[in-house]
Amino acid sequence: MPKWTVTTEFTFNAAHWIRDYDGPCGRMHGHTYTVRISAITSQLHASEFCPHPVMVADFRTLKWAKKDVLKGGLDHCVLNEVLPEGYETTAEMIAKYIYDKTKKDLPAEIKLKVAVSETPNSWAEYEDD
Numbered sequence: 331m332p333k334w335t336v337t338t339e340f341t342f343n344a345a346h347w348i349r350d351y352d353g354p355c356g357r358m359h360g361h362t363y364t365v366r367i368s369a370i371t372s373q374l375h376a377s378e379f380c381p382h383p384v385m386v387a388d389f390r391t392l393k394w395a396k397k398d399v400l401k402g403g404l405d406h407c408v409l410n411e412v413l414p415e416g417y418e419t420t421a422e423m424i425a426k427y428i429y430d431k432t433k434k435d436l437p438a439e440i441k442l443k444v445a446v447s448e449t450p451n452s453w454a455e456y457e458d459d
């Protein structure tokens with residue numbers, strides 16, 4: 331079946347520590363996180379900002395996490411204080427958190443992939459088939 335994939339990449343700055351980690355990552359430190367989100371669908375949609383069915387998903391909707399934490403995003407937050415119970419602050423679980431929260435704002439049939447990087451050499455990717 332024909333399909334579209336859109337991909338957007340953005341960054342946010344945040345502090346974290348990994349709970350009970352034996353090493354420096356167990357102390358509070360910061361990263362400029364890079365997030366790459368792909369949305370895949372065979373059907374185009376309207377968005378919160380556009381009334382016509384011309385998008386897989388609006389880039390603005392996909393990029394919610396780059397907003398300031400006081401405006402509903404993750405920028406300039408302490409992740410350990412912001413992520414709900416059940417999520418830890420590894421790149422793996424930040425990717426799942428962004429996936430879960432983004433999925434809620436999109437039509438159910440859109441597939442998502444979310445990748446998160448703390449440093450240029452390491453990525454964690456989450457999807458749910």
Ligand SMILES: Nc1nc2c(c(=O)[nH]1)N=C([C@H](O)[C@H](O)COP(=O)(O)OP(=O)(O)OP(=O)(O)O)CN2
Nearest residue numbers: 348355359361419420421422448449450451452454
């Ligand atoms: N699988 C994971 N391993 C680690 C995570 C993670 O989220 N998932 N996170 C950390 C720490 O947060 C740490 O800040 C990052 O670790 P690391 O990549 O080792 O950081 P460096 O700055 O040392 O990276 P270099 O590329 O080696 O300079 C640890 N592990």
Ligand SMILES: [Zn+2]
Nearest residue numbers: 355359361448
């Ligand atoms: Zn870290």
